[in-house]
Amino acid sequence: MIHVIGNATIDTVIRLERFPVPGETLVAKPGTREDFGGKGANQAVAIARCGAPVRLLAAVGRDEIGRRVRAHLMAEGVATDGLWEWWGHSDRCIIYVDHAGENTIVSLIDAATAFDPLATTAIAHEIGAGDYVLLQGNLRPDVTRRCTDLAKEHGAITVLNPSPTYPAREYDWPRIDLAVVNRVEAIELGGDADPGRAAAALLEAGAGAVVLTAGAAGATWIGRGRRIHVAAPPVCAVETVGAGDVFCGVLVASLAGAQSPETALSCAVEAAAVAVTRSGVVSSFPSAAEMRQILRLKEQVR
Secondary structure, eight states, X not given: OEEEESOOEEEEEXXXXXXXXXXXXXXXXXXXXXXXXXXXXXXXXXXXXXXXXXXXXXXXXXXXXXXXXXXXXXXXXOEEEEEEEESSOOEEEEEEEOTTSOEEEEEEOHHHHHOOHHHHSSGGGTOOTTOEEEEOSSSOHHHHXXXXXXXXXXXXXXXXXXXXXXXXXXXXXXXXXXXXXXXXXXXXXXXXXXXXXXXXXXXXXXXXXXXXXXXXXXXXXXXXXXXXXXXXXXXXXXXXXXXXXXXXXXXXXXXXXXXXXXXXXXXXXXXXXXXXXXXXXXXXXXXHHHHHHHHHHHHHHO
């Protein structure tokens, strides 16, 4: 079982010709839309579409958004017994996309901030040896640390996608079996202006392995004595929203399915490349049928 501990939101995607500078007001392009999102929910959906058993632990409000999120996850095949209803509103994300498909995100995380899965769910009794526990950066740092501690106590494999990031001092890297970071996150957390050296610094700090994603340049697995790079296929990017979550979800699903790091990395890069050619968040993800095709082809190559 893969336990994704994170958040679930409704995303509002706003398209702009360019991002505003401080003090400037811009008019959005036509076509503003809503989609399901939240890094935890996104990654859980990507995992489910790979055919892997997955549970999402997240907070939703007792409101229409919360009901929509729960129904959406159930329809995707994600176990929802770890969803906690709190008294406030469900979380939202506002995503701005420029003409080149790059994005900036503003998240409202009141529900995620209030969420403590160890106090509000049965996760302590559900994690088993060999399970995967996948976390992001939307929960409080102390909650993330306690969840990784619990996972290690139960013999589970811990994966951290630290987005959004905490201050570097908040991380306990020796408790993380695999860290998945992009270039900006690597530089911020590794303390080096070079993303590759910064990612290697996380390995030095105790992480079991680090995957550095680089968008159109592909991704690199950095392990102890092992370095694997997979190039991304050339595509015409429409939007990059959610591509990192597709990558992370497919990577973890592939590893949990006993794929090699090289095959898992290749599957994840391929799935993310598909997502950036489409608009939307979850709506841009490869379908379950497309995921099966990606996984099958990469396994045959291996």
